[in-house]
Amino acid sequence: MPQYFASVGSGRFQLVESLMQKRNLAVGVSLIVLVLFLFALLSHHGSTSSTESARRAQRPPSFTTPAFGHSNGIQKVLLNSEVVYHIPAVGQARAVLFIAHGCSHSAADFGRVSKSCPTCNGLPEELKMVQYALENNYAVIAMDSSDRSSKCWNLADVPEVVKVLDFFMTQEQPSLKDKKVVAIGISSGGSLLSHLVEALPLAAISVQVAHLSSHAISNLNSGSREWKHPPSLLIYMQSPAAKTTEIETLRQNGIQAEMIQAQKLPITALYFTRRISGFPPRLSRSIYTALKENAFIDEQGYLVSDPRRSDWRKIVKGALEGVDHTDTLRPDQSAISEVLNVAYCYHEITAEHMTETFEFFNRYT
Secondary structure (H helix, E strand, C coil), X not given: CCHHHHCCCHHHHHHHHHHHHHHHHHHHHXXXXXXXXXXXXXXXXXXXXXXHHHHHHHCCCCCCCCCCCCCCCEEEEECCEEEEEECCCCCCCCEEEEEECCCCCXXXXXXXXXXXECCCCCCHHHHHHHHHHHHCCEEEEEECCCCCCCCCCCCCHHHHHHHXXXXXXXXXXXXXXXXCEEEEEEXXXXXXXXXXXXXXXXXXXXXXXXXXXXXXXXXXXXXXXXXXXXXXXXXXXXXXXXXHHXXXXXXXXXXXXXXXXXXXXXXXXXXXXXXXXXXXXXXXXXXXXXXXXXXXXXXXXCECCCCCCCCHHHHHHHHHCCCCCCCCCCCCCXXXXXXXXXXXXXXXXXXXXXXXXXXXXXXXX
């Protein structure tokens, strides 16, 4: 006890001691309240951090634009052809984007499985393509080719595409009646566009991993065509190899034309998380490690051989063992398979150049 209290009278000492006890009690209570408050604050912060972490885990790949939340897609049969379409959530659509898939694919790849799209497959590059379109305020329609065996397109599909697009824009979604139409064609779908441009006044097209048909080039060079070829953006991978003569032919005929040569992408620890929406980072690291340890990627992270031909599935199955997932790893059906093909950059759909694609489209819509 401090010396001050020993020198005072006993009555005053008792009073002071009583006051001191009350003060000590008040201080003790205050400290308890403060500790409880800090504990509650830290608990709330931890909960908020956990919630935020969960939200971050659900965010789309970081290589893309913001969340794909506008539409899961509407799957319907229009005039005997299966389609999947999306309508922008806000305001009037700027234009309509028609997408022609590649061989072994379908319209269902361009929607997320849901009540409105019950058999959709939702592959990552296709969904990202749709996301960019919606964020640029384009209505989107993907359509099945008539050949459901090879799933490739043929010349007989051209009039059917014209009929379906007309029905879609006048009957199914009449608000789109007077909108311009642009198109993206992948591989076989790109070849389709070379013929579709003669039957439909497209505002602009983008052809991925395909050459313009010899028929289209011949018509351009003859100068006798009665139709106007639309502005064209050609995106090449390794196969087929880029042809500068295609661009030159288009430009010589007064057609706006641009070319992009896609490049290989390195596989990193978070490549699959960044490329596939909702893909767990831990699982991405596990697959990356398995590929690296088994020499499927080099020191810089690039795939050493074509994943369409290498035996990577055996390695990835081991990395996925015990993990609850729905990826079949089957060619043209698997998200993991698709993004590996994109990384190798031999012949695959890609959303890697969608910023440039929609900057190009926006000039003409």
